[in-house]
Amino acid sequence: MFMIGQGERTVVVGPAESRHCPRCGEERDFLPQLKYSFGEFDLLFGFVYNKRYQLACSECNHGWILDTKTMEAGLERSPIPFHLRYGFVVLLALIAALAMAAYAYRHSS
Numbered sequence: 001m002f003m004i005g006q007g008e009r010t011v012v013v014g015p016a017e018s019r020h021c022p023r024c025g026e027e028r029d030f031l032p033q034l035k036y037s038f039g040e041f042d043l044l045f046g047f048v049y050n051k052r053y054q055l056a057c058s059e060c061n062h063g064w065i066l067d068t069k070t071m072e073a074g075l076e077r078s079p080i081p082f083h084l085r086y087g088f089v090v091l092l093a094l095i096a097a098l099a100m101a102a103y104a105y106r107h108s109s
């Protein structure tokens, strides 16, 4: 069975910082977050799109977009699960391996 799914996740990637929120009109905790959409096949292979880092108010979600390069340089590891980051590469490698095996089989006899 081949199952295809998709979703959206928001992951908190750092400690909260206190800032003045223009929407709440008060001092609030702002959380650095990574928001991304993903698609996956069979829960094993996946890919990520619409990735963006943001600093969001913990009360009203108002916030700023953060620079992806700056954010990723400051992170120890990517908050995106392995199969979503490299799933597509694994899938392509698997297809290539199968194609080569089929080719070798056809030419072996």
Ligand SMILES: [Zn+2]
Binding pocket: 021, 022, 023, 024, 025, 028, 057, 058, 059, 060, 061, 062
């Ligand atoms: Zn707010």
